[in-house]
Amino acid sequence: MSLKLNLKPEYKSAADFFRNHDNLLLLVHEKPDGDALGSVLGAAHLLQSLGKTVTLVNDDPIPDKFRFLPMADRFLLPEEVEGTFANVIAFDCGDRKRLGRSQGLIAADANLLNVDHHVTNDHFGTENIVDLEAAATCQIVFKIAQELRIELDLDTATCLYTGLVTDTGGFRYSNTTEEVLLIAAHLLTAGVSPYQIVDRVMETLTWPQVQLIRTVLDTLDRDESGMISWVTITRDMLERAGGCDEDVEGLVNYPRNVEGVEVGISFRESVPGKVKVSFRSKYVVDVGAIALEFGGGGHARAAGCTVDGDVDTVKDRVLARVREVVTAVDTKPEATQ
Amino acid sequence: MSLKLNLKPEYKSAADFFRNHDNLLLLVHEKPDGDALGSVLGAAHLLQSLGKTVTLVNDDPIPDKFRFLPMADRFLLPEEVEGTFANVIAFDCGDRKRLGRSQGLIAADANLLNVDHHVTNDHFGTENIVDLEAAATCQIVFKIAQELRIELDLDTATCLYTGLVTDTGGFRYSNTTEEVLLIAAHLLTAGVSPYQIVDRVMETLTWPQVQLIRTVLDTLDRDESGMISWVTITRDMLERAGGCDEDVEGLVNYPRNVEGVEVGISFRESVPGKVKVSFRSKYVVDVGAIALEFGGGGHARAAGCTVDGDVDTVKDRVLARVREVVTAVDTKPEATQ
Known part of the structure; x- marks a missing residue:
């Protein structure tokens, strides 16, 4: 044809x-x-x-x-x-x-x-x-x-x-x-x-990539609403897995793909004192706007930013803000994509 | 159009x-x-x-x-x-x-x-x-x-x-x-x-499915050639993850997708004394023929069988046979699919 x-x-x-x-x-x-x-x-x-x-x-x-x-x-x-x-x-x-x-x-x-x-x-x-x-x-x-x-x-x-x-x-x-x-x-x-x-x-996954998935899934967590889920990737994890920077890409999809989750996030210690945050959303939340607030950017469904601070501090700050946004949109009807 | x-x-x-x-x-x-x-x-x-x-x-x-x-x-x-x-x-x-x-x-x-x-x-x-x-x-x-x-x-x-x-x-x-x-x-x-x-x-993955992936990846192993890789799923793992039978499907793709692997296998304790074996191959090995030898069946690239015995015994028997087949085809040119 x-x-x-x-x-x-x-x-x-x-x-x-x-x-x-x-x-x-x-x-x-x-x-x-x-x-x-x-x-x-x-x-x-x-x-x-x-x-x-x-x-x-x-x-x-x-x-x-x-x-x-x-x-x-x-x-x-x-x-x-x-x-x-x-x-x-x-x-x-x-x-x-x-x-x-x-x-x-x-x-x-x-x-x-x-x-x-x-x-x-x-x-x-x-x-x-x-x-x-x-x-x-x-x-x-x-x-x-x-x-x-x-x-x-x-x-x-x-x-x-x-x-x-x-x-x-x-x-x-x-x-x-x-x-x-x-x-x-x-x-x-x-x-x-x-x-x-x-x-x-x-x-195809390299052996270090699979090792990294397994280590990172150990950190998978979600909030009480079940609408926000996240993983944490430390420099130590990446080193122990023998992985490289590219191996981290895509890991944010694990929290994003969990049933009921609207926003999936990965927190990644890029250098000491700096945390790279990747956001993915499913239907409603504009994560591009959230990333922008933290000095980053992206699209409504996929965005990112780099935030100064140690992993725990950055996680607390970012999760608090995401929770506010998710709570605000939670009552709106489901948007279509 | x-x-x-x-x-x-x-x-x-x-x-x-x-x-x-x-x-x-x-x-x-x-x-x-x-x-x-x-x-x-x-x-x-x-x-x-x-x-x-x-x-x-x-x-x-x-x-x-x-x-x-x-x-x-x-x-x-x-x-x-x-x-x-x-x-x-x-x-x-x-x-x-x-x-x-x-x-x-x-x-x-x-x-x-x-x-x-x-x-x-x-x-x-x-x-x-x-x-x-x-x-x-x-x-x-x-x-x-x-x-x-x-x-x-x-x-x-x-x-x-x-x-x-x-x-x-x-x-x-x-x-x-x-x-x-x-x-x-x-x-x-x-x-x-x-x-x-x-x-x-x-x-979409359910929470138990993600838990199961993480537990099962802890069992990921491969042989010295790197061409055979496998995971093991016990009844205990499935119970602890809170998963159901369907959650096991697809786990065989993790070993299969590892770079360099030709045959990926999952060994799953279905009932005590019985192990369900799933095979996936990439390019060359006819896993349907291997499954047939163990009383099962399927296609060249995806097949399965149920073998009597405890997990370790079945694993030894099946891996020995897969190793023979992989060694035999290893010298042949790569088939196209």
């Missing part, structure tokens, strides 16, 4: 940028995730099929779980590249600063195409395709490929599927639209194996 | 059965899961929109997490229903026996339509639509609705999406086909909220 999408005019401009430039530098934000890598590598394949030469650069090594992506081995550190580039495309990056040291490779008068879906994007490119309706930057790259009338091969489809599946939490978040699933269906016809991709990028 | 699927001739016969009968008894297997309930309730809505009267019966109470499904409150126990029915449809049920006590409500000469997707289905109906290519019985019901040319409302779409998402493990298993995702995309246009459905049926 062929897929016909409605493409806004900026997709034509982006496709022209792909067509009309060569010797391209392709960049994504530091500490790249599945959508950053999926979109830049998907685009790299598209550009190669147009006969273009591409250079892939990132400040950080590619995480193990994304190394299976075709061409992931082509990434260079900025220090490994000489000179500057006149033609650059940045993917999944809200502002120029998040390109890190790689910014130094962009010529002063470069043609810079900025391809992104974040609402915070500051349109830092000389050309910008910032589609806020897209669930993933991979969705934008897919639509550029449609505009280019390129039939996707398995390698390209694998990259794009990876970004779609990671940025929608496995087609679970509320950004999962009809178009997302239609594109995913179309990518399957190119031979993508959803099982293998999800297994590698979303389900 | 409208969805045009190719419908095999048996879909026409099934649609005729829906059209030509009334006062229908709708049944699913005992201990119904998301696809059983999604398909029978989806069909119930379709039949009501055709002006038919339906009676929903199951041997077991509907699990809490599925009670949000529209019309889930209409289920009766067989003891609450008088007489027998001349027109019956069974959903997601491989053989008549799995209908349990509800079988007693089927008249001896009843018209019985059997709607299922299991390869083990024994075609027990007077009419049968057993589509082995369908990932879920909900996919079959969706296609019957297409044959009936019924525009799906939100209630029907919610039921059908629930079965699609649960029987594909959240669009992760290898049964996730283009058609599955196209149907899911189409259901979103009826207003389905993927976030809320997945949250309720797949992500």
